[in-house]
Amino acid sequence: MKIYRTLFICLALAVACPAAADIYRYEDPDGTVHFTDAPTDRRFKIFMRDLKKDKKLRTSFKLPGYARNPAEFEPIIQSCAKEFGVDCSLVKAVIHAESGYNPNAVSPKGAQGLMQLMPKTAQGLKVADSLNPSDNIRGGVRYLRFLLDTFKGNEELALAAYNSGLNKVARYGGIPPYQETRQYVSKVLSYRNNYR
Structure with a gap:
């Protein structure tokens, strides 16, 4: 279930704001993967860079x-x-x-x-x-x-x-x-x- 939720979130980010911002990724110790375009934690690492805005x-x-x-x-x-x-x-x-x-x-x-x-x-x-x-x-x-x-x-x-x-x-x-x-x-x- 977690995998499907993660994939859905990732796809939603890609569709909702294509190339609108850098995307960051962080994986919890229990395997839950988080994506964001506004990281608030140092554990988030760049996942996809938006070269269009740079x-x-x-x-x-x-x-x-x-x-x-x-x-x-x-x-x-x-x-x-x-x-x-x-x-x-x-x-x-x-x-x-x-x-x-x-x-x-x-x-x-x-x-x-x-x-x-x-x-x-x-x-x-x-x-x-x-x-x-x-x-x-x-x-x-x-x-x-x-x-x-x-x-x-x-x-x-x-x-x-x-x-x-x-x-x-x-x-x-x-x-x-x-x-x-x-x-x-x-x-x-x-x-x-x-x-x-």
Whole structure:
């Protein structure tokens, strides 16, 4: 009975307000699943992201396909995070900030896929297809590992370099004084805390 009630609520949300807001999900210990577009509890995690309302994402990316269920990529994320020794929640946060879980996202500068790899970076990481979720996540996590090692585990500097490039972080001896980069670092760390 609980399963049917959950499915009904989920369908009702989808029909009543298609792409009107982000949808969050939380599962009780007894198996009851809750959905909301206005989470009041930290246990709610993003289930479906509304890219249509996000002006920045909408204008920054070509969206041949919208965001997919983040849980779909969980096995790939877990595997790559374990392989390269990177915190799973950090990987999820980067994907969330970079593409909103849209594997087909392409930025105006040419960055592609879930972790928004630039073609030259992807080539250096031996990523065969940046729009292939498995290839993209593996390459992105490998790059994150490299940046974390370069900055001796300092996540803020690694994320700043992921956003603006190693040279800029080296030039300024820390997070570059760009509003976009500073906001990016703050946003990813906030997402990471929510995914934990």
